[in-house]
Amino acid sequence: MAAEQNEQHIVSYGKLIAVWAVLLALTSLTVWISRLHLGVNRVWGSLAIASCKGGLVIAFFMHMRYEGRLLRWVLFVTLATLSIFIGVTFFDVLYR
Amino acid sequence: MTPIVRPVTVPSFWNDTGKSGVAAWIFSTDHKRIGLLYLYSVLAFFLVGMTLGGLLRIELMAPGRTIVGPQTYNALFTVHGVVMIFLFIIPAFPGAFGNMVMPIQIGARDVAFPRLNLLSWWLYVLGATIIIVSLFTGDGPPDTGWTFYLPFSERTGTNVSLAVFGVFIVGFSSILTGINFVTTIHQLRAEGMSWGRLPLFVWSLYATAWVQILATPILGITLVLIIAERLLGTGLFDPGRGGDPLMYQHLFWIYSHPAVYIMILPAMGAITEIIPVFSRKPIFGYKMIAFSSIAIASAGSLVWGHHMFTSGMSDRAILIFSFLTFVVAIPSAIKVFNWVSTLYKGSISLEAPMLFALSFILLFSIGGLTGLILGAAATNIHVHDTHFVVGHFHYVMFGGAGFAFFGAMHYWLPKFYGRRYAEKPALAAWVLMFIGFNITYFSMMLLGVKGMPRRYYDYLPEFAPLNLVSTVGSWILISGVILLLINLFRGLWKGEPIGNNPWGGATLEWTIPSPPPTENFDADPVVTHGPYDFRKTGMP
Numbered sequence: 271m272a273a274e275q276n277e278q279h280i281v282s283y284g285k286l287i288a289v290w291a292v293l294l295a296l297t298s299l300t301v302w303i304s305r306l307h308l309g310v311n312r313v314w315g316s317l318a319i320a321s322c323k324g325g326l327v328i329a330f331f332m333h334m335r336y337e338g339r340l341l342r343w344v345l346f347v348t349l350a351t352l353s354i355f356i357g358v359t360f361f362d363v364l365y366r
Numbered sequence: 367m368t369p370i371v372r373p374v375t376v377p378s379f380w381n382d383t384g385k386s387g388v389a390a391w392i393f394s395t396d397h398k399r400i401g402l403l404y405l406y407s408v409l410a411f412f413l414v415g416m417t418l419g420g421l422l423r424i425e426l427m428a429p430g431r432t433i434v435g436p437q438t439y440n441a442l443f444t445v446h447g448v449v450m451i452f453l454f455i456i457p458a459f460p461g462a463f464g465n466m467v468m469p470i471q472i473g474a475r476d477v478a479f480p481r482l483n484l485l486s487w488w489l490y491v492l493g494a495t496i497i498i499v500s501l502f503t504g505d506g507p508p509d510t511g512w513t514f515y516l517p518f519s520e521r522t523g524t525n526v527s528l529a530v531f532g533v534f535i536v537g538f539s540s541i542l543t544g545i546n547f548v549t550t551i552h553q554l555r556a557e558g559m560s561w562g563r564l565p566l567f568v569w570s571l572y573a574t575a576w577v578q579i580l581a582t583p584i585l586g587i588t589l590v591l592i593i594a595e596r597l598l599g600t601g602l603f604d605p606g607r608g609g610d611p612l613m614y615q616h617l618f619w620i621y622s623h624p625a626v627y628i629m630i631l632p633a634m635g636a637i638t639e640i641i642p643v644f645s646r647k648p649i650f651g652y653k654m655i656a657f658s659s660i661a662i663a664s665a666g667s668l669v670w671g672h673h674m675f676t677s678g679m680s681d682r683a684i685l686i687f688s689f690l691t692f693v694v695a696i697p698s699a700i701k702v703f704n705w706v707s708t709l710y711k712g713s714i715s716l717e718a719p720m721l722f723a724l725s726f727i728l729l730f731s732i733g734g735l736t737g738l739i740l741g742a743a744a745t746n747i748h749v750h751d752t753h754f755v756v757g758h759f760h761y762v763m764f765g766g767a768g769f770a771f772f773g774a775m776h777y778w779l780p781k782f783y784g785r786r787y788a789e790k791p792a793l794a795a796w797v798l799m800f801i802g803f804n805i806t807y808f809s810m811m812l813l814g815v816k817g818m819p820r821r822y823y824d825y826l827p828e829f830a831p832l833n834l835v836s837t838v839g840s841w842i843l844i845s846g847v848i849l850l851l852i853n854l855f856r857g858l859w860k861g862e863p864i865g866n867n868p869w870g871g872a873t874l875e876w877t878i879p880s881p882p883p884t885e886n887f888d889a890d891p892v893v894t895h896g897p898y899d900f901r902k903t904g905m906p
Binding site: 340347348351352354355358359361362363364365366 | 552576579580584610612613616620667668671678679680681682683686
């Protein structure tokens, strides 16, 4: 099991370039929606695009897509904790 | 070159690599040497913090000026807090005993990332050095309190930026230790060392390591924001410029309340090792104690708002944080009940480690229960920012983590030196510390109930008698600590040699020679029984 976990997964150049192209496209999308008159939705849209970009970087460039269940859980716990910290803090701000 | 230290002459990690001198220690990647480096570092800072605390008590011995002026007093309580919290209690257990004991307890030869481990210690030393430099440079030592609350920490002319930068560096040391421990516990357990056979000290370090990894980065961000506020005038916390001053308190306590569990969880783990060994009984409720470590780490990360009940936070948030604070009491109580149940009908041996463990249960319980008074919003309002808070957290931090640390020193250090301390002076030191501690800090809680604010330089005459009592208590406490350290280290260097298993423990560290060899085990161990199965130790 340890040997399996230590095995390096090699991602092809083609796939890496494709992910990079998608990231550039999403960046363009962020710039584009920042010029639309969407009010508060503009912030949510930008955050959604940024989350997608972060997900792609984690999945492909940081190899999370090829890791075992343990590291996926680690990532989930980390993101869940961060969400709770931000969520509870904003709960105070919303009801103050 | 002769070795700089050599407590025993048998081959061990002190001498079996053939490398000696200062460089062989400060550049060593051996977890035991790094653990000892941490031990001596944190003890040095403990003595600094204790001296500052003693000076604070002398200043408060009588109303008006006693030995220092108000500005020096502000600096004294700030530096006492910063040194004790960031340079002693937080790194003490994971850095010293986590490093020394944990890899052996899981049957490993070292931690997963030995070089990263050394880097952790170096970052700690670098951060500590910067903090010390900040005291003697710029416009004087910081005077903000260890919490660095804004807007004062932005406006004070003292050397806050450098001190905060030092704490920022120390934080990275803590994160790296956490990453190292989680990886080590997942990857390097010996054959047969299942999660259900992990010693409970390891479980507590595992829970602690997660808090170190997840919460410490938020402290780093918060400290950077203080520096940004001071140097760039960002206005993030200034309502006049659209900022929110409460946001600082949220960010600070999101780390600093879980940090309390970085301090106390491994201490609880050490107590959980000591009690069954000196009761000659398997631990009661193994699974629940392991679970409660995780539960305390999880629930304890969600209660930070109870530090902010009088700050102007929303009432609904106060209600939720108050409720969650009560929730944390449940796993804490599980531990206390299980320790007491372990003692029940045990063959109790009252040696120094056990005395510290028993006093831990009492003092931590007082600290925990007074924590509920502070966690309940209604009573909190009355004692907020009074000496009651000071008394409460010293019961948890010193009566809890501190007493556990001294208990762990008596329990585990003979293993790493091959010699032991004298029992009678250890008993005398414990008596002095226990009496001195309660006089010092119980008086503070009474003063708080009477209404004496914390961090005030002067006070009304009606508070004078209890302040005098508290100061006298601090002298008894300090004399106990000095006697303890002299007796302990004298014994470790010159005391009687001990065998492999002086206390009759059933965890793996007691199966290898004292002191252990650099590689820990001649052959990789195969674990066939639980950590508290004393029938397998061959001891009576």
